[in-house]
Amino acid sequence: MRTIDWNEESNSVVLVDQTLLPQEYRVIECKTLSSLCEAIKSLRIRGAPALGAAGGFGIALAASLSGAKDIEAITRDLKVAAKALKSTRPTAVNLGWGVDRVLKAVSDAFDVQGIRDIALQEARDIAEEDIETNKLIGKHGAKLLKDGDTVLTHCNAGRLACVDWGTALGVVRSAIAAGKNIKVIACETRPLNQGSRITTWELMQDKIPVTLIADSMAGWAMRQGLVNSVLVGADRITQDVVFNKIGTYTHSILAKEHEIPFYVAAPVSTFDFKGWEESVKIEMRNPDELRFSGCEQLAPKDVEVYNPAFDATPMENVTAIITEKGVFYPPFLLDEVLV
Numbered sequence: 001m002r003t004i005d006w007n008e009e010s011n012s013v014v015l016v017d018q019t020l021l022p023q024e025y026r027v028i029e030c031k032t033l034s035s036l037c038e039a040i041k042s043l044r045i046r047g048a049p050a051l052g053a054a055g056g057f058g059i060a061l062a063a064s065l066s067g068a069k070d071i072e073a074i075t076r077d078l079k080v081a082a083k084a085l086k087s088t089r090p091t092a093v094n095l096g097w098g099v100d101r102v103l104k105a106v107s108d109a110f111d112v113q114g115i116r117d118i119a120l121q122e123a124r125d126i127a128e129e130d131i132e133t134n135k136l137i138g139k140h141g142a143k144l145l146k147d148g149d150t151v152l153t154h155c156n157a158g159r160l161a162c163v164d165w166g167t168a169l170g171v172v173r174s175a176i177a178a179g180k181n182i183k184v185i186a187c188e189t190r191p192l193n194q195g196s197r198i199t200t201w202e203l204m205q206d207k208i209p210v211t212l213i214a215d216s217m218a219g220w221a222m223r224q225g226l227v228n229s230v231l232v233g234a235d236r237i238t239q240d241v242v243f244n245k246i247g248t249y250t251h252s253i254l255a256k257e258h259e260i261p262f263y264v265a266a267p268v269s270t271f272d273f274k275g276w277e278e279s280v281k282i283e284m285r286n287p288d289e290l291r292f293s294g295c296e297q298l299a300p301k302d303v304e305v306y307n308p309a310f311d312a313t314p315m316e317n318v319t320a321i322i323t324e325k326g327v328f329y330p331p332f333l334l335d336e337v338l339v
């Protein structure tokens, strides 16, 4: 199934609970806005494009649950829902983008039922377009990979980070579909292990060759000549930097040092055209993510912890940005991406 969808019968948002992977593949239903917000906060649903869809479906859910009798009242309910959804995770721009896109669409409605119908249709369109967009990113990006290449990736920018297909891993899928042999090196991605838990699982489901390494092994793998390119997704692209999962910046420096191309694959909805590194809030996560792994204690319980979820890679470390509109090279003039 898709990573996230709408269930017609139960009027709920259904999603793959990614915190359970790889041990268990379970689809959960979010029937209330608070359960959806909890799912986003705890990374049951995660990855920038999937969060865009979650934002859209979240507004559709709020509209379907609202008992309001007139447009003004339901609009107030949707504004409250929008605030709750946006506050769950501050860094990925797609979440707010999905919320705002549905809010904008419903402003054309004439009555309460019209708002509900338009909200659901717009959310479904976001989900549908995400797949088409990723296929285009894949098509453009596949040209950058050669037969026999090994790609190093970080975190999970695959179908589980999107509605389907994936951005960075979508490029790998498209290159393989075009007949190329491509292997992937997946970095573990401490502390929440999206690489080891989700990327490896997802690629193995599709029988795409994947080798897992600890994050600390990336530099040595490059020095050993095992990596032809680094390919990652993005949570937000501002005028000066690419925000992505913590550890991405380190890979970009390592890639530069070893003269390996560093590619970013992301939809246009991930661009924050007015933003700069300084204007973006990086999500700080619970210190216990480093002190514990499940119930296992990994460090003294009261040790001081620094746990940012994302980092920022300066544009000078980026070889190319792959979007649904094509491949962009430095200098990255964000206006060109919009044309």
Ligand code: MRU
Binding pocket: 043, 046, 047, 048, 049, 092, 154, 155, 156, 157, 158, 161, 162, 166, 167, 168, 194, 232, 233, 234, 235, 244, 245, 246, 309
């Ligand atoms: O904290 P997460 O798991 O939501 O972080 C996800 C990432 O950093 C991904 O690389 C990014 O969202 C791109 S997903 C296509």
